[in-house]
Amino acid sequence: RLELSWGWGWKRFTVTLDGKVVRTLDGGAAELKRGVFFNLPDGSTLNVLLQSGAFRTGLAVVRNGEVVPGSDTDPAQQVKRAAHLLYFLAGLNTLLGVVAMVARSDVLEAAGMGLGSLLFGLVVAVLGFFTYRGTRAAPMLAGLLYIADALFVLADSVTQGGRLPVFPLVIRAVIVATLFKAANAAANLRRREQEDAGASLQP
Structure with a gap:
């Protein structure tokens, strides 16, 4: 309407x-x-x-x-947005992994692409599925996973003596913020469902 x-x-x-x-x-x-x-x-x-x-x-x-349902601050919309993000990231990692294995590129393998990307994509896809189901733990685990990934990228850059990878770190920060927001939204949805259930049981 x-x-x-x-x-x-x-x-x-x-x-x-x-x-x-x-x-x-x-x-x-x-x-x-x-x-x-x-x-x-x-x-x-x-x-x-x-x-x-x-x-x-x-x-x-x-x-x-x-x-208002469907708006940007609607908890259900925030959870759905995070799930779609995880599905996209899973597909991207899977694609890069397949390309690296087929092309047998030393550059891609040095960047960590290959079988590791396939496994990472699988884990992210599973977390995306449970995020879509409204499980609070899934986006939190995914957020921690990308925090660890960001720390790995930062440590690798320092070890190699290169410049600080600002753009990749910013992208990961946005991903983590979206995921933690979804975790909070999932908790709000679960609390709302419990309140509605309690209200329906009252005489």
Whole structure:
């Protein structure tokens, strides 16, 4: 029923409910970062805030104090996003491993590609599966795995006397932040399910 749309630079931000335009903003990102309120035709209030930073970005959409399902801050959406990320990383590692084994490239083997990449991809895929199922431990374990991977990359760079691999470390930091956020979201979902179950048992 609720639809949010926008153009380049968050211009022409439009809120539509049941096919009817509620309001359109032209302030762009600057206005959304301050937070905006919309009074919906059903009498409810919609709060939209553009979150941006090093490890978080997206729209926080809240209606009458409740997170709107499907929005960026929806715990279910955060868990699903982390699972998709893990599936992508698993596929990437698997592809690199196959290429390294078929091409028999010394460069790829020196970079750690090959059978190790296949095994790493398998582990990440399994963690992605359990993350999608809403298990809190899976994204936490995946996050710890990528922290260890980042430390290995850093130690290898120092040992080889090369420059600090800033970009690879930043990428891993984003991955870890996404995974730990998903772990927290999974815990919130589980707590919500327990509260709903407890409420349904009350006379």
